[in-house]
Amino acid sequence: MKVALFATCLVDTMTPSVAHATAALLQRLGQEVVVPPAQACCGQMHVNTGYRREAVSIVANHVRAFEGAEVIVAPSGSCVASIHHQQAAVARRAGDEALAQAAEELAGRTHELSQFLVDVLGVTDVGAYYPHRVTYHPTCHSLRLLRVGDAPLQLLRAVRGLELVELPGAEQCCGFGGTFAVKNADTSTAMLTDKMANVLGTHAEVCTAGDASCLMHIGGGLSRLRAGTRTVHLAEILASTEEAVTPDQKAIPAVTA
Amino acid sequence: MTAVDLGMPGLPHAPRGVGHLRGAESFPDAARGALRNGQLRANLGHATSTIRGKRANVVGELPDWEQLRAAGKALKTATMARLDEHLEELERQVTARGGVVHWARDANEANEIVTRLVQATGTSEVVKVKSMATQEIGLNEALEAAGLDVFETDLAELIVQLGEDSPSHILVPAIHKNRAEIREIFARTIPGVDPGLTDDPRQLAMAARAHLRERFLRARVAVSGANFGVAETGTLTVVESEGNGRMCLTLPETLITVMGIEKVVPTWRDLEVFLQLLPRSSTGERMNPYTSAWAGVTPGDGPQEFHLVLLDNGRTAVLADEVGREALHCIRCSACLNVCPVYERAGGHSYGSVYPGPIGAVLSPMLTGVEDNASLPYASSLCGACYDVCPVAIDIPSILVHLRGEHVEAVARDRDRPTAEAVAFRGLAKAMSHPRLWHLAQRAARLGRLVSRGRPTLPNALPPPISGWTRSRDLPTPPTKTFVQQWTEEHRS
Ligand code: SF4
Numbered sequence: 001m002k003v004a005l006f007a008t009c010l011v012d013t014m015t016p017s018v019a020h021a022t023a024a025l026l027q028r029l030g031q032e033v034v035v036p037p038a039q040a041c042c043g044q045m046h047v048n049t050g051y052r053r054e055a056v057s058i059v060a061n062h063v064r065a066f067e068g069a070e071v072i073v074a075p076s077g078s079c080v081a082s083i084h085h086q087q088a089a090v091a092r093r094a095g096d097e098a099l100a101q102a103a104e105e106l107a108g109r110t111h112e113l114s115q116f117l118v119d120v121l122g123v124t125d126v127g128a129y130y131p132h133r134v135t136y137h138p139t140c141h142s143l144r145l146l147r148v149g150d151a152p153l154q155l156l157r158a159v160r161g162l163e164l165v166e167l168p169g170a171e172q173c174c175g176f177g178g179t180f181a182v183k184n185a186d187t188s189t190a191m192l193t194d195k196m197a198n199v200l201g202t203h204a205e206v207c208t209a210g211d212a213s214c215l216m217h218i219g220g221g222l223s224r225l226r227a228g229t230r231t232v233h234l235a236e237i238l239a240s241t242e243e244a245v246t247p248d249q250k251a252i253p254a255v256t257a
Numbered sequence: 258m259t260a261v262d263l264g265m266p267g268l269p270h271a272p273r274g275v276g277h278l279r280g281a282e283s284f285p286d287a288a289r290g291a292l293r294n295g296q297l298r299a300n301l302g303h304a305t306s307t308i309r310g311k312r313a314n315v316v317g318e319l320p321d322w323e324q325l326r327a328a329g330k331a332l333k334t335a336t337m338a339r340l341d342e343h344l345e346e347l348e349r350q351v352t353a354r355g356g357v358v359h360w361a362r363d364a365n366e367a368n369e370i371v372t373r374l375v376q377a378t379g380t381s382e383v384v385k386v387k388s389m390a391t392q393e394i395g396l397n398e399a400l401e402a403a404g405l406d407v408f409e410t411d412l413a414e415l416i417v418q419l420g421e422d423s424p425s426h427i428l429v430p431a432i433h434k435n436r437a438e439i440r441e442i443f444a445r446t447i448p449g450v451d452p453g454l455t456d457d458p459r460q461l462a463m464a465a466r467a468h469l470r471e472r473f474l475r476a477r478v479a480v481s482g483a484n485f486g487v488a489e490t491g492t493l494t495v496v497e498s499e500g501n502g503r504m505c506l507t508l509p510e511t512l513i514t515v516m517g518i519e520k521v522v523p524t525w526r527d528l529e530v531f532l533q534l535l536p537r538s539s540t541g542e543r544m545n546p547y548t549s550a551w552a553g554v555t556p557g558d559g560p561q562e563f564h565l566v567l568l569d570n571g572r573t574a575v576l577a578d579e580v581g582r583e584a585l586h587c588i589r590c591s592a593c594l595n596v597c598p599v600y601e602r603a604g605g606h607s608y609g610s611v612y613p614g615p616i617g618a619v620l621s622p623m624l625t626g627v628e629d630n631a632s633l634p635y636a637s638s639l640c641g642a643c644y645d646v647c648p649v650a651i652d653i654p655s656i657l658v659h660l661r662g663e664h665v666e667a668v669a670r671d672r673d674r675p676t677a678e679a680v681a682f683r684g685l686a687k688a689m690s691h692p693r694l695w696h697l698a699q700r701a702a703r704l705g706r707l708v709s710r711g712r713p714t715l716p717n718a719l720p721p722p723i724s725g726w727t728r729s730r731d732l733p734t735p736p737t738k739t740f741v742q743q744w745t746e747e748h749r750s
Binding site for chain 2: 015039049060171180189194216220
């Protein structure tokens with residue numbers, strides 16, 4: 001299959017290693033990967049902060065950038081949820097019915113990474129090797145908007161060497177919430193503190209998830225505390241293999257920019 | 258119409274200066290203080306996790322829960338579409354059965370009507386059944402200002418009243434208090450209470466019971482709310498756990514019920530759905546202990562005078578909002594509060610309204626006009642837990658996002674010069690709409706590398722709004738190349 005990779009604006013700018021890992025993983029699974037160069041953002045941050053009018057042209061750019069793509073995959077539950085649940089509504093509200101339909105049509109071909117692997121490709125063992133103790137945080141939009149269910153856990157369980165530990169209170173929000181993290185920084189931090197307490201209680205080396213945004217928040221908190229536990233995106237774990245990980249490479253992602 | 262007026266022009270919002278829909282502080286400011294209260298955090302954490310567990314158990318045992326939810330939602334949607342007709346039918350049926358119906362445009366009118374009705378009976382005391390509508394309009398204060406004594410009879414509401422506190426939860430108004438704190442309030446405020454009172458729940462309940470019993474027996478007027486008003490039969494219902502409601506609804510000579518206009522249901526049969534959804538969602542019980550239902554007056558049995566006050570107070574304005582009107586479907590079960598991670602930490606008082614939590618964050622700003630509660634639509638991480646548990650499937654996250662849009666657009670209309678935030682978001686939108694500009698913007702973001710001077714993270718002390726992030730979280734230094742840039746370079750044919 002020819003897969004168009006939507007890196008998402010955050011991953012592209014701040015954590016490109018996640019997109020490199022996604023591409024490497026898909027290629028290893030025999031997919032042809034293309035990266036439409038005109039891609040930018042899905043528009044979610046604007047919509048969720050109240051700038052839904054301004055988001056219309058962002059949606060239009062997204063639709064243009066991925067026009068004609070057979071299937072689109074993104075390493076983010078949140079951005080894919082926005083593509084599925086917000087883009088068309090935003091265009092429709094602004095009176096652009098043609099854009100709304102184009103966005104709906106594109107959304108039908110857009111998948112979150114773990115859902116693409118498990119539901120579309122039908123693989124759970126992606127041939128990864130990651131010899132670390134890992135705990136998984138289901139991000140809210142993966143869990144409640146996309147209903148990815150246990151797809152990420154199925155993938156993680158099949159990773160050789162990986163010791164999966166259950167995260168207590170896993171389904172509680174980490175407190176990121178986009179601009180919520182800044183506009184309500186105190187409440188966000190209180191939620192983060194409880195999430196970190198649960199993560200640290202597992203004694204995992206790595207906390208993983210399907211959204212780089214939530215991981216930047218959880219990882220930023222852990223790093224501030226100088227905790228040993230690090231955050232690594234699901235794609236980076238799944239991209240790791242025996243060849244790519246050396247014994248002293250500890251919890252550092254195998255694929256780096 | 259002022260620029261910040263929402264909804265249909267001319268539809269009034271809940272008036273200022275009366276009732277409890279507006280807080281003195283913005284949500285972030287109020288929450289900042291509450292988050293430091295360790296006792297509050299412990300009390301709320303304990304109470305909400307207990308009730309979450311109970312709810313999950315009793316909901317889990319119903320195989321048709323999702324169908325019930327869908328039925329509840331469909332019934333509410335259909336009712337709202339012809340709300341005026343159902344209300345007029347309710348009025349006809351209540352009147353036909355000997356009740357008197359009053360229409361109150363807002364809190365002031367409702368308070369005036371109830372005060373007048375109580376005064377006409379010649380009594381100076383009123384017993385009350387817990388009711389959100391009367392809390393919303395500040396009825397107790399209005400009655401007290403008229404020289405009347407008001408007694409709350411719900412245990413948690415009594416705790417709040419005796420403690421001169423305000424409710425922080427729509428079902429358990431004193432959820433922020435623990436047993437030891439309740440013992441202290443009772444010992445201090447209940448006349449003649451046993452000096453050896455302990456914090457044993459049974460002892461506390463018995464102390465409240467002794468205090469209230471006397472009032473039930475001598476009260477001549479009761480004021481209640483209503484969970485549902487059945488249009489076809491003129492029947493009002495109150496759903497409760499303690500039996501205090503039953504006492505208030507049956508013993509006094511006069512009963513005055515204040516009901517929000519959205520509480521009407523067309524038929525008696527509709528209760529079949531709602532009386533299953535409500536107790537499981539609210540207290541985590543299969544069935545609540547007391548469900549009282551009455552229609553008009555019955556000679557020789559119960560109150561001989563019955564008044565129904567139908568309250569608008571901004572509801573018609575909510576109904577006019579195509580996205581937001583779903584908030585009127587709320588049956589006040591409080592499940593969304595109990596699962597909300599923001600509510601659990603910041604507490605109900607941070608919302609500044611009698612309606613806290615996720616439903617409050619949408620309902621309060623719509624009732625008052627968003628300008629008076631502008632911080633509430635942002636008081637959510639949009640995690641979606643509220644939507645999942647709501648027994649009538651109100652898509653609260655989508656309404657929150659909608660209200661943020663309404664707020665941003667109202668501010669833009671109201672100001673000559675855009676806010677700094679609007680300038681930033683417009684600029685970013687422009688960049689994100691044009692690949693060439695976007696790549697330039699990404700390059701600009703990499704200037705962060707200069708600030709971090711070779712370290713893996715940016716410094717902690719950065720100017721606002723980034724400081725909101727960096728006060729508690731490290732921010733990684735942006736990498737030298739974006740993914741798309743590097744990929745494009747490597748795959749140039
Ligand atoms: S919004 Fe839904 S969950 Fe929240 S109180 Fe109302 S009915 Fe219950």
